[in-house]
Amino acid sequence: MPQSGLPSPAVPSPSVAPSTPVGPPASAAPTAADLLDFVRRTAADDALIDSLPLDPEGRTWVRLDGPGGSEAWLIGWPPGTGTGWHDHAESHGAFTTARGTLRESSLAVRLPAGGWKTLELADGVDRKRRLPAGKGRAFGQHHVHEVLNDAADAHAVSVHAYYPPLPLIRRFSRSGAVLRLEQVERPEDWQ
Secondary structure (H helix, E strand, O other): OOOOOOOOOOOOOOEEEEOOOOOOOOOOOOOOHHHHHHHHHOOOHHHHHHHOOOOOOOOEEEEEOOHHHHHEEEEEEEOOOOEEEEOOOOEEEEEEEOOOOEEEEHHHOOOOOOOOOEEEOOOEEEEEEEEEEEEEEEEEEOEEEEEEEOOOOOOOOEEEEEEOOOEEEEEEEEEEEEEEEEEEEEHHHOO
16 A cells, blocks of 8 residues: 655556456455455456556555455555555455565554554564565455565565455554554545
């Protein structure tokens, strides 16, 4: 998901759909597995992936038509860029790397929904994965993670989908075991 303070999104068209229709019928709410299937199929669409303008300094993104009313994004990641720690509120989702390799760090713990500014995390809650091209993952509500292209010289491109469409994103800072709520973003902040 786009991060505030980055350049304006590259928008070749208001909405781009993958060339192969995928996912559940429009009336069904997509599951995390449906979203994972969608992002994997979309990441394999070379023409779509090639259409994303890449910026050497900041992430670029284009909104896609996701299955069943989901929110989806095609995102370009220059070397060294990332999301910072964040969650997706009540949405479940999935993402797949289409080009390059992304690194995900996540927390295997559910955070309280509200009423806190600082939490001390227990030992053993950290999870790390490398996601090369073609690899992805689904996640449930309240998933807290950060995603990074830690390559020194290569862009990465990924496809993300969320259902329901993101009502907000909470952004966190982390110092050792201490996680601090820094900001709450709403859709108008990234669209």
